[in-house]
Amino acid sequence: MVGPLLKGLRITFTHLFKPAFTVKYPYEKLDVHPRWRGKHVLKVDEEGREKCCYCGLCEAVCPANAIRIYGEEAPPEKSDVGKIAAIYEIDYRRCIFCGFCEEACPRGAIVLTPYYELAEPEREKLLRTKEDLLEKR
Amino acid sequence: MVEIVIVTIVKLLIYFGIMLLFVAYGTLAERKVAGHIQDRLGPYHCGPHGILQPLADGIKLFFKEDIVASASDKFVYFLAPALAVVPPVLVLAVIPIGDSITIGGKTIPLAVADVNIALLYFLGVTSLTVYAIMLGGWAGNSKYPLLGGLRSAAQFISYELILGLSIIGVVMLVGSFNLIDIVRYQKDMWLVIKQPVAFITYMIAAIAELNRAPFDLPEAESELVGGYHTEYSSMKFALFFLGEYANMVVSSAIATALFLGGWYAPVHWLSFIPGPIWFLIKTFALFFFMLWIRWTYPRLRYDQLMGMCWRFLMPVTLLNILGTGLFVILKNGGL
Numbered sequence: 001m002v003g004p005l006l007k008g009l010r011i012t013f014t015h016l017f018k019p020a021f022t023v024k025y026p027y028e029k030l031d032v033h034p035r036w037r038g039k040h041v042l043k044v045d046e047e048g049r050e051k052c053c054y055c056g057l058c059e060a061v062c063p064a065n066a067i068r069i070y071g072e073e074a075p076p077e078k079s080d081v082g083k084i085a086a087i088y089e090i091d092y093r094r095c096i097f098c099g100f101c102e103e104a105c106p107r108g109a110i111v112l113t114p115y116y117e118l119a120e121p122e123r124e125k126l127l128r129t130k131e132d133l134l135e136k137r
Numbered sequence: 138m139v140e141i142v143i144v145t146i147v148k149l150l151i152y153f154g155i156m157l158l159f160v161a162y163g164t165l166a167e168r169k170v171a172g173h174i175q176d177r178l179g180p181y182h183c184g185p186h187g188i189l190q191p192l193a194d195g196i197k198l199f200f201k202e203d204i205v206a207s208a209s210d211k212f213v214y215f216l217a218p219a220l221a222v223v224p225p226v227l228v229l230a231v232i233p234i235g236d237s238i239t240i241g242g243k244t245i246p247l248a249v250a251d252v253n254i255a256l257l258y259f260l261g262v263t264s265l266t267v268y269a270i271m272l273g274g275w276a277g278n279s280k281y282p283l284l285g286g287l288r289s290a291a292q293f294i295s296y297e298l299i300l301g302l303s304i305i306g307v308v309m310l311v312g313s314f315n316l317i318d319i320v321r322y323q324k325d326m327w328l329v330i331k332q333p334v335a336f337i338t339y340m341i342a343a344i345a346e347l348n349r350a351p352f353d354l355p356e357a358e359s360e361l362v363g364g365y366h367t368e369y370s371s372m373k374f375a376l377f378f379l380g381e382y383a384n385m386v387v388s389s390a391i392a393t394a395l396f397l398g399g400w401y402a403p404v405h406w407l408s409f410i411p412g413p414i415w416f417l418i419k420t421f422a423l424f425f426f427m428l429w430i431r432w433t434y435p436r437l438r439y440d441q442l443m444g445m446c447w448r449f450l451m452p453v454t455l456l457n458i459l460g461t462g463l464f465v466i467l468k469n470g471g472l
Contacts, residue, residue, distance in 0.1 A: 005434070012174045012433040021176040 036114035037097040040090055042133045043109050045080070050134070051109035052088065053081045058101035058110055066094035067101060088133060092118055092126040148249050152229045155417075159424075160382040161191035167428050174432040201371040208278040209368065217273035218373040221380030224265045225387040231255040232390045233317045235400045235412035247413065248317060255316040256308065259391055260301055263346070266384060267293040270348070270355060270365045273377065277368030285364030288439065289348060289355035295446040296352075299342035302454035306335040306461045307395050316391075320399030327403075329396040334457045336396045338450055343388040344427055345442070347381060351434040352442060389423035390416070397423070 023030055032038075043051045054071030072086040101110050120126050165180065165187060172179025180187030206214065235247035252258055267290055274286020308314060310331060311322045322328070329336045345352040348364075356364025366377045393399060397419045400412030437445070 008433045009429065012429060015176060016170065016173045018173075018176060020173070020178045022178060024178065024181055 032114045032116065034114060036116065037099045037112040038114050038116040039112070039118055040101070040128075040133055041111050041113050041135050042085075042088060042130065043111055044135050049077070049079055050084050051107050052085045053079065053107060053109070054083045054085045055106065057104040057106065061100045061104040063098060063100060064094045064096045066091045066096075085130065088130040090128050090133060092128060093123060144245060145249060148247070149229075152232070152234070152249060153226070156226070156229060156383060156386055159386045159417075159420075160379055161195070163382045163386065163424060164194065164378075165190050166425070167431075170425070170428045171432050174429075195375075198372060198375040201374075203371040203373070206277050206279065206368045210276045210278070213272050214276035214368075215373075217269050217276055218369065218376035218380075220272065221266065221269035221377050222383065224262045224269075225380060225383035227262045228259055228387045228391070231258055231316055232387070233320055233394055233399055234390075234416045246317075251317055252315065254314045256304055256314045256319075259316075260297070260304070263384070263387070264293070264297050266346075266380070269377070269380060273369065274355075274365035277365075279368050281361045281363070282365045282367045285355040285361050285367070289365060292348070292352065292354060292442060293346060295443060296342045296345040299338055299446060299450045299454055300346060302451075302458060303335040303338040303342060304395065306332050306454075306457050309458070309461050309465055316394050316399075320394050320401070323398040324401055327396065327398040327401075332396065332457070332461070334453060336392075338454050338457070339392060339395070340423075340426070341450065343392065344430060345446075347384050347388060347427075349381075349385070349427060350431040351436050353436060354439055354442060385424060385427055386420065389420045389427070392423050393419040 045051055054069065056069055056071075059067045059069045068087065068089040068091070069085050070087040071083050074082060074084040076082070078084055097112065099112050102112050118126070168190070169179040169187070171177075180190040183189040183193045205211070230249045231252055233248040237244050237246040239245070270289040270293075271286045274282040274284075274289070277283075307319060307328055310328065311319045313319060313322075319328075348355045353364075355361075356366070361367070366374055369377060393416060399419075400416045402408040402410060402415055
């Protein structure tokens, strides 16, 4: 009867001096997989033009209705096909990070990045607009 | 006369300070030990390795909203948390932390009170703790605290017996209830060597009396929410918590004085370290042992708890008393 009790004490005591399995999160971060589905980014091409041409496929395919997109005509220096998105909003209160928008996009304009720290103190701030999402060059 | 009063007050303040520090860092130690046993780190954010965590906890508890359960018996509801802190503080008076020191030609004993019935006083005062838990459980007017309080009462009364009976072996050998005499008796050999069974039963009974895991049925989280302090918040909850940890410290200190040679060094060549330091080290070792136990064993079932007390510990302690009595008689040359 006493043997197993002592064995238990021995096991916990050895664990006391083992290095911690956990990570000191805000100070240290775990590397995520490069294909991790986190925050979206709207790509721009080599000449600084937005790749998005307002086809609306991402909005149509989004199962959570998190994307709102509205287009406008654009001069050739802003778009190679003559149209860009005037409004591009992703509502992170709704987004489920399925990556369907990335799959649906015919021009590779929207891509999910491994950036995952999206928490905000207020819910309204989770509605991200085009300025937030556009790739910085 | 005035001098005695001043000296006593100063000693009491120092003791109280040591105990509060011990309690504050006891909570941190608990969380750190829990963390490392589970391969985590425990508190880490406040200060280096979480050193300032007790301070942050205290500030947080002060500023929590103080909720008073509306259907509660107000007087008893307010009385119970205060009762939880009083017994361990009272026991401080008889703990012999060291022998005596000489300041300015005067010899001052380090224990606050040199009482010839110190052990009886300890048993009597600590058994008052159960009132805090019972009344706290009853006053909230809610079913989970009530169940916790009832369990606590049954558990406490059973294990109080074991505590008393395991101390009797020591008292028979020393022939005194005075804790200072008991420590002096252990100058050459600790009583844990002469009374190993009593030490083990004392520790089991002490942990059971403190309602700590694996005997924490009065506050069994998985079945009773928070047990007797479910209806308490803010500083009232903190007082229950303080009482529990202070009781742990006091029980460890008494066990140190009873079994681990009090202020004496374990081997002679180490006696250059002052007695009070040894006392605190030993107390902390026992305190750590309680934490270690808590994070190793699962909680007992209620019938197992009672069965262990009455069917196993009770006969064992009685046999220990019988054996000790026999030893004392034979040593003194028979009848």
